Amino acid sequence: MTAHKATPSRSRRRRSGPAHASARGRKGPLWGGLAALTVLGAAGFAAVGWTSPNREEAPKESRSTAQAKPVESSPAPAAQPPRSPKPSPSPSAPAKPKIPATGPGTFTTASGTRAKAGKGTTLRYRVDVEDGIDLSAADVAKQVERILGDRRGWTADGHLAFQRVAGGATDFAVRLATPGTVDRICGQYGLDTGGELNCSVSKNVMVNLERWLLATPVYAKDVTAYRALIINHEVGHFLGHGHVGCPGPGKPAPAMMQQIKGMHGCVPNVWPYDEEGRYVTGPAVP
Numbered sequence: 001m002t003a004h005k006a007t008p009s010r011s012r013r014r015r016s017g018p019a020h021a022s023a024r025g026r027k028g029p030l031w032g033g034l035a036a037l038t039v040l041g042a043a044g045f046a047a048v049g050w051t052s053p054n055r056e057e058a059p060k061e062s063r064s065t066a067q068a069k070p071v072e073s074s075p076a077p078a079a080q081p082p083r084s085p086k087p088s089p090s091p092s093a094p095a096k097p098k099i100p101a102t103g104p105g106t107f108t109t110a111s112g113t114r115a116k117a118g119k120g121t122t123l124r125y126r127v128d129v130e131d132g133i134d135l136s137a138a139d140v141a142k143q144v145e146r147i148l149g150d151r152r153g154w155t156a157d158g159h160l161a162f163q164r165v166a167g168g169a170t171d172f173a174v175r176l177a178t179p180g181t182v183d184r185i186c187g188q189y190g191l192d193t194g195g196e197l198n199c200s201v202s203k204n205v206m207v208n209l210e211r212w213l214l215a216t217p218v219y220a221k222d223v224t225a226y227r228a229l230i231i232n233h234e235v236g237h238f239l240g241h242g243h244v245g246c247p248g249p250g251k252p253a254p255a256m257m258q259q260i261k262g263m264h265g266c267v268p269n270v271w272p273y274d275e276e277g278r279y280v281t282g283p284a285v286p
Contacts, residue, residue, distance in 0.1 A: 109137065177209060254272075
């Protein structure tokens with residue numbers, strides 16, 4: 001099967017709001033944390049007073065007994081207020097990972113060849129990770145393999161199969177790179193990724209490191225799911241699929257929907273097909 005080439009459209013250009021270049025997401029919210037520690041203490045002080053007896057000696061003639069002045073009783077000690085327990089420090093939120101703005105533009109290819117996933121025409125692909133990124137090419141490759149081999153992915157219709165290879169002829173490459181490198185490669189085909197977006201151009205499925213690590217607001221608590229959306233969406237463009245909209249309130253968002261622009265009533269979904277093998281789509285969008 002000849003690999004389809006996704007043709008960039010004007011709708012995939014970056015506009016005033018966050019948008020995909022070929023449906024990519026805008027920066028998700030940044031994560032940060034503030035630990036508050038309040039220490040409360042209380043102390044009570046007891047004021048104790050006393051006076052010495054004052055005796056007067058009577059004259060010998062009267063030999064009367066002197067009256068001692070009554071001793072003033074000491075006030076009762078002030079009650080000690082209960083001591084407040086020290087609260088435990090709040091756990092700090094994980095620090096935002098450091099993401100280099102750009103890299104050398106050279107890549108390391110994940111080694112090894114894996115068995116094909118799916119039936120039908122086999123598309124051979126490789127996984128490249130830009131040098132200088134603190135991520136293992138082997139680990140990234142495993143994640144991509146799981147996504148493309150999932151039964152809800154592009155192999156669900158029985159017409160396609162994917163096989164990851166380390167060399168030789170390939171139909172496309174999944175390339176994880178710094179924002180600057182993604183901008184440069186996507187820009188060669190007229191797409192403006194603005195340092196934040198992903199794209200699919202020629203035989204390159206370009207994955208922006210920032211999106212891979214931080215996801216987007218909707219998927220901020222499930223970055224792994226968002227990675228599946230990146231791969232499925234961009235490989236979908238490589239296969240020739242265009243953008244679609246939300247099919248209706250409460251329905252799963254199609255993988256080819258630009259979810260970064262808003263869910264429009266749809267619920268999050270990252271797979272092209274549902275559990276029953278039905279293709280999840282919506283109305284075509286220009």
